[in-house]
Amino acid sequence: MNLSLILFTIGILGFVLNRKNIILMLISIEIMLLAITFLVLVSSLSFDDILGQTYAIYIIAIAGAESAIGLGILVAFYRFISFKSIHLSFSQAKSPIKALNIIPSGIRNYSTSKPLNSVWTPSLSERGVKIL
Template identity: 80%
Template sequence: MNLSLFLFLIGILGFILNRKNIILMIIAIEIMLLAVTLLVLISSYSFDDNVGQTFSIYIISIAGAESVIGLSILVAYYRLRGTISLRT
């Protein structure tokens, strides 16, 4: 559980400290979602429950969809502005 908490804190710090770079923000959000998934898997293993494993598959699929949507928005932003920097 300490590993998932540590990963979640790294994700929060990465999101807060890298507010100018969209790609690093998306990576930080992915790290946070994977930390939550790891915590759900550890909890489901300790309680001997299969529902947590099924729920973790849903979390991973939602994280994948979120990254696809974020990267497509990034491509559209790049085509519009010519750069991915958030400085205006």
């Protein structure tokens, strides 16, 4: 029980202290979720109940799927915008949309001027899009 409390506290501290890095925030949330899962598992073992162990398996499976989807979305978002860091300042912003102040470092051009099927497509600079 003390180990799960220590893990949950480490997850909260990691979430609070690493507010600029989204990946570390996701890892901290996963640590908190695994601490709760460990608490459910230990309590089910101490009460000799199989239901808590079943819940722990479900929580671990759902957490794995959730982290894979979240990390995939984050990688796609990073490839599209290529942000450096994220500043969460909900107290200073007037709306929740402006609270996420993402610092972009430019849009990367991953397209080539000649694809593999030898059909020519113009690149972003040839289309008139200004790259920062």
